[in-house]
Amino acid sequence: MNAYRILNWLCSFLFLISVGCIPLVAQSINFQRATMLVSPSIPMPMRETAPNLLSEEIAKRTGITLKNSPGWSSGKSVTIAFALSSDKELQGVVVPVSTEKERPELRPEGFRVVSDIKGTTLWIIGADARGILFGTGWVLRHLTMDQKRLELAVPANIATAPAYPIRGHQLGYRTTANSYDAWSVAQFDQYFRELAIFGTNAIEGIPFHEEEKASPHFKIPAPEMRIKMSELCQKYDLDYWVWTPATFALTDAAKRQAELDLHEAFYRACPRLDHIFVPGGDPGDNHPKEVMPFLKDLHTLLVKYHPNAKIWLSLQGFSVEQIDYFYRYLAQYKPDWLAGVVHGPGSPSLAETRFRLPKQYQLRQYPDITHNVRCEFPTEHWDQAYALTLGREAPNPRPYSYARVQAAAAQFTDGFVSYSDGCHDDVNKVIWSMRGWDPDMDVHEILADYGRFFFGPNLAEATADGIAALEQNWNGPLAENGGVEATFAYWKKLEIDNPALHTNWRWQIFLLRAYYDTYTRRRLLYEQALEKKANTILAGADAIGPETAMTQAIDMINQADKKPVSPELRSKIEALCADLFAAIGLQTSVPKYKAKGYERGCLLDFVDYPLNNRWWLTDELAKIKSLKTKNEQLARLNEIGTWENPGEGSFYDDVSSVSKGPRVKTFSDDATDIAWWKDGFSRARLSSQTFQRSPALDYENLDPGARYVIRVVGFGEALLRVDGKRLEPIVYNREADAIKEWIVPLSATQDGRISVMFDQPEESHLNWRQNSRISDIWLLKQ
The missing domain is CATH 3.30.379.10 (Chitobiase/beta-hexosaminidase domain 2-like)
Known part of the structure; x- marks a missing residue:
């Protein structure tokens, strides 16, 4: 049988x-x-x-x-x-x-x-x-x-077949971009092709208004490149979108007509044009009662030359009244010339938009995949050392993070066209495109395809693992992340074993990150150790005298400049930046590579930015020398020397630092939002450059019989509650970096623990840069 x-x-x-x-x-x-x-x-x-x-x-x-x-x-x-x-x-x-x-x-x-x-x-x-x-x-x-x-x-x-019909990326040929403005038509051709290979079906250009002044890197004039991009979209059968805000008052009849004429000339010149996207805000400041008729007029001109092209609007920056007006307009007029709504930063939530938007209109996401801070999806738990040196537009492969972001949003949308200001986010584009095709596609598999295609069959798995490791370099306290050195060793071996890839710009970007992350971590450990030694000297100033203490402390902390750590890594970083500028025009420096601004990926300009407080300390010691008495000098030196070490039984938290805020329950994704002072070269204390507006902290193992004082440094208001009860301050200074203090009632500490929180003050009337903030908190045992 x-x-x-x-x-x-x-x-x-x-x-x-x-x-x-x-x-x-x-x-x-x-x-x-x-x-x-x-x-x-x-x-x-x-x-x-x-x-x-x-x-x-x-x-x-x-x-x-x-x-x-x-x-x-x-x-x-x-x-x-x-x-x-x-x-x-x-x-x-x-x-x-x-x-x-x-x-x-x-x-x-x-x-x-x-x-x-x-x-x-x-x-x-x-x-x-x-x-x-x-x-x-x-x-x-x-x-x-x-x-x-x-x-x-x-x-x-x-x-x-694709799950989502819209899978695109904005590639603006403008001075703000940190690389695109240096590209030739041939480079755009190759990039369009490579994005298509990974599932992209749309490219968005920026035709008017944005940075009309010519970039020093332009290979051809911007108006000519806009038409070339249309031709390339026709070649690869990609939808050509354009992002074009109305930055003037639409009630001005002359300017309105001039804008319509400008659009019509562009429409006529484009061999392919599929979608016009007008953001409601960011930039733009017009009421939808003016915007909607303007869009209707645009559509009338558009279909003369491109019969199937469509008009889109975002609700970014609209007030509640303006949003309601927009939906009433749709209900009343049911405009068939409007294709749909674009959801971007500052828009109502995706869920609300999809719920209120009639089903005949599509909903497209406009995700920011290019920035690390001061953005829509800031890097979570990012160490301050990275925020101050890598900044807003560093090479930022975040495949697993963006896969989660996309998965949460995609269900409400018909797809996306991302915001991108340079090819430093190339991996993120591929992740979005591939998972826009198949939301269940494995991230590791996508990265392996990426490595196989761009670096060769033997590097598919190695690339996938190496990129994932670079993403982990940014996770949590940098000083505690020993994986950064392991990632560096991994990429260093790949670099040695694959010399033929040394001219491949994608390879160069990964190497730059591996070297930069490692150099930054080594600097952080070294420079923070120097500061601890300097603080010990200052705290002991009463024994050696204030003048001697200040001299020794500043000499100690300045060893970071006199005897820098790992100069060979610093040299390699500079060489890689030069290679990337030669290969793809990546502008990592304002003075050296003529970047538009220091926020635009200028990591080379911040590669040596202090990771201890030596700049701040230099300025503070100069102030101390002018104090009238020795006792005043000693008091201030002790305050600085014990800033982060207030003594046994007392506690200190840098409220936005992932490494120096162990009692902080809340965290700010975008902690450095307002701290971009002096183009990033602020001499302020590092802790004051990151902050929260309403932090919450839990303290345990307190002495029930002791009296405690809460001290806060920040700016503006600080409406303190302990165990839910508002306390009245005994010291309350609103100036920047000034002190506020409260006495904690003995009844609150009887169980050996307290919870601290802050009410958010009503500051809607203020410019966002003037909102209150809190940077440092102490619980001081008396």
Whole structure:
């Protein structure tokens, strides 16, 4: 009986092999002698774009140039066949048709890649032109390509279509960008292509108003590049969006007409234009009663030249009354010229927008994937040392973080076009595009595809792990993160083992981060240790005298400049910045590389910014020397020397520092928002450059019989509560970095613990930079 079952199973297995369902052994197709055969039904220009893209990207990596063939190859050579899912046959050969119930290759942008059982044909079957493009991208991401190999594991049989119809990125050719303004048309062409390979189907330009003054890096004038970008979108069948705010009063008839004329001229000149996005605010300050008629007029002009193009609006900056007006307008007029709403920073919540927006209108997200602080999705638990040196636009691969962000938002949307001001966020673009295609796609798998395509088949897994490690470098207190050194050793070995990649700009960006993170951590440990020694000297000033203490302390803390740590890493960082400027125009410095501003990724200008308080201490000691009496000097020196170490039984918290605020329950994602003083070169105490407005802290193991005083340093108001009860201050100075103090009632500490919180003062009438803030808190045992 058992023998009969085995024989029956074997017969079934051989039958499945004979019909091509199961291969005898897993193997690879060798494409070194392959030719390409393209169906004439594929529309132009994709009929040429897709095979050219495949051939050119293969040639770069292998030296092999695939050629188009007028017919099927004979003998042992392999054919890569491009066809539409609507094709029945290609030159007498039947186009494979899936028998599965779900056929993604029939849905918009969907494709199927399938190999035959003999390994002589690889089919790229698209639902439409974009399906052909994205199917080609899948093949390129999965090919094994180097100077010795051009292979694809078989059997290949993948059928897929995107989950979200809008998957794009804004690439503004303007002076604010930290790299795009230095690009040639050829560089944009290559970048459009690479984004498409990873599932992007839209590019957003910035045609008017923004930075009309020419960048010193422009290869061609901005108006000319805007049209070139349209041509590139036509070449790759990508939607061309433009972001164009109305920055003037729409009630001004002359300016309004001039704006319409400007738009019409641009519309006429573009070979392809699909979407016009007008933000309601950021920038812009017009009521929707003026905006909506203006958008209607734009649409009338737009469809004269691009009949299927659409108009979009964001509600950024709108008041509650303005938002209500907008929805009443939709209910009353039901405008068919409006495609949908864009959700960006300052908009009502995605959930509210989707709930209130009629279903006939689409909802597009406008996520900021380019900034690290002072932004929509700031880096969580970011150490102050990074915030002060890497800043707002450093190379920022955050694949797992952004995968979570996207997963939380995508359900409400029809997709996204991200905000990006440079290619430093390249990994983030790929993550958003790929998970916009398939929200369940594994992040590690995406990163492995990234490494395989850009660095070679042997580095797929290594790249995935290395990028993930760089993201972890930014997680939590830097001084405690020993993984930074491990990540550096990992990338250093990759650098040594792969010298051929030293000119690859993506590789350079990862190396820059590995070196910069490590240099910053070593500086932090070294410079903080010097400050502790200097503080010990100051705290003991009564024994050696104030003048001697100040001299010794400042000499100690300034060893950071006189004998800097790891100068070899510092030199490598400078060299990598030079390489990146030469390769892609990445502007990491204002004076050296003419960046638009210090917030625009100028990490080289802050690579030596103090990670201890030596600048602040120098200024404070100069003030102390002018004090009238020795006792006053000693008192102030003791206060500085014991700032972070107030003595046994007392506690200190830097409320926004992930390393120096152990009792703080709340945290500010964007702690450095208001602290961008003096273009980032503030000499203020480091703790005062990060803060919260309403921190909450828990204290335990207090002495029930002791009297405690709470001391706060900050600015403006501090409305303190202890265990829910508001306390009256005994000292209350509102000036910046001045002290406030409260006596804690003995009844509150009887159980050995207290909870501290602060009410938020009503400051809606103030400019946001003048809002109250709290930086340092002490609980001092008397």
